[in-house]
Every structure is written in C-alpha cells, then in structure tokens.
Amino acid sequence: DTGVSQNPRHKITKRGQNVTFRCDPISEHNRLYWYRQTLGQGPEFLTYFQNEAQLEKSRLLSDRFSAERPKGSFSTLEIQRTEQGDSAMYLCASSGITTDSTEAFFGQGTRLTVV
Amino acid sequence: KNEVEQSPQNLTAQEGEFITINCSYSVGISALHWLQQHPGGGIVSLFMLSSGKKKHGRLIATINIQEKHSSLHITASHPRDSAVYICAVRGVSNFGNEKLTFGTGTRLTIIP
Numbered sequence: 267d268t269g270v271s272q273n274p275r276h277k278i279t280k281r282g283q284n285v286t287f288r289c290d291p292i293s294e295h296n297r298l299y300w301y302r303q304t305l306g307q308g309p310e311f312l313t314y315f316q317n318e319a320q321l322e323k324s325r326l327l328s329d330r331f332s333a334e335r336p337k338g339s340f341s342t343l344e345i346q347r348t349e350q351g352d353s354a355m356y357l358c359a360s361s362g363i364t365t366d367s368t369e370a371f372f373g374q375g376t377r378l379t380v381v
Numbered sequence: 382k383n384e385v386e387q388s389p390q391n392l393t394a395q396e397g398e399f400i401t402i403n404c405s406y407s408v409g410i411s412a413l414h415w416l417q418q419h420p421g422g423g424i425v426s427l428f429m430l431s432s433g434k435k436k437h438g439r440l441i442a443t444i445n446i447q448e449k450h451s452s453l454h455i456t457a458s459h460p461r462d463s464a465v466y467i468c469a470v471r472g473v474s475n476f477g478n479e480k481l482t483f484g485t486g487t488r489l490t491i492i493p
Binding site (some may be wrong): 310373 | 414
C-alpha cells in the first residue's frame with residue numbers, strides 16, 4: 267500500500283467549469299476526510315465518510331460541492347460552477363478501523379486554481 | 382479567536398539550534414497531532430499525543446492537558462527540517478468523526 271493517493275495533483279480550470287477530484291485512501295481504512303487549505307492557513311474540515319456513508323458536512327461545503335464514496339473505498343469531490351474563491355489545496359485523509367487506529371494519513375493534495 | 386493557536390508564525394534559525402514551536406488550544410480534545418508540511422502540500426504526521434511526551438529521533442513533542450498546551454522541539458536542527466509545522470487537535474467525535482481542527486502553522490527555516 268502506497269498510502270493515501272490523490273488525483274490530479276494540480277488542476278487549473280476556468281471559472282464556471284466543473285471539476286472532480288479523486289482520493290484513494292489506505293485500503294483498510296474506513297474513515298475518510300476531505301479538508302481545504304487556502305494559502306497561509308491551516309486546513310479546514312469539509313466532510314467525513316465512514317465507509318460509504320457521508321456522516322458530517324461542514325457549512326463550508328456549499329451546494330456547489332458534492333462528495334461521494336460509493337463503495338466505501340475511493341472518494342470523489344466535485345465542485346460545480348467553480349469560482350475564484352474555490353482556489354485552494356484540497357486534502358484527503360484516512361484513518362483506521364478501530365478507535366485506537368485514529369492517526370490520520372494524508373494524501374499529497376490536489377491544488378486547484380480557478381482562473 | 383481561533384480554537385488552535387500556534388507560535389511563532391515564522392521562525393528562522395541557524396543549523397544546530399534547538400527549536401521550540403508552541404500550540405495552545407481552547408477546546409476539549411481527545412488527541413493532538415503535530416504535522417509537517419513541505420512545499421507542494423503533502424502532510425506527514427509526526428506525532429499523535431493524548432498525554433505526556435513522545436520522542437522520535439531529534440523530535441520531541443509534549444502536551445499538558447490541564448494547561449491545554451503542547452510543544453514541539455527539534456534538537457540539532459538541520460536545513461532539511463525546514464517546513465511548515467502544524468498543530469491539529471482531535472475533538473470529541475460525532476458518529477466516529479474524529480476530524481482535526483488545525484492551527485495556521487509555523488514556517489521554520491533552518492539556515493546552513
């Protein structure tokens with residue numbers, strides 16, 4: 267297992283376009299998180315999945331954002347009608363199946379630039 | 382006021398110096414993480430603490446739950462330690478959600 271994998275690493279898109287990012291967590295991890303990090307700031311929580319169920323969403327996640335984890339493995343984050351304010355690093359993290367295995371493992375992130 | 386505060390925001394030191402980065406938090410937590418982020422974005426977990434002290438190589442992390450304070454120390458600092466160090470706290474979970482709340486990070490630069 268090579269850890270948490272995110273694709274693409276970089277995405278440049280025009281305002282108004284839709285974009286989709288993918289996260290492949292560590293295979294035995296049932297918990298998956300999406301975070302967003304803007305320049306000079308720490309990451310902020312967007313949403314959480316336990317297996318395929320999306321159990322919590324931040325108020326930062328507007329109606330233009332949707333996340334899925336259809337089979338409890340990989341996850342996708344889609345942004346519709348992108349705006350310049352969506353430019354950020356989108357980070358995915360996963361953690362383990364027991365309450366003792368909650369150290370988070372992060373992907374390399376997808377850097378989105380909306381022009 | 383942010384729930385997680387780090388200091389300093391920026392730190393420049395000479396190679397070999399002893400480094401301390403501080404983190405204070407204002408909420409109840411179940412654990413605290415110290416993370417390292419290099420240019421390009423990837424985040425690596427250095428420590429997860431719920432009490433006491435942990436050591437890994439030249440890195441030491443301590444936490445005082447009563448004072449809601451943690452420190453990350455680097456001994457014999459080296460230019461390859463240059464990175465952003467982020468403190469993050471794990472709150473009491475809803476639905477098993479152990480999301481992290483992050484500080485804004487400390488940018489460390491070690492000069493040869």
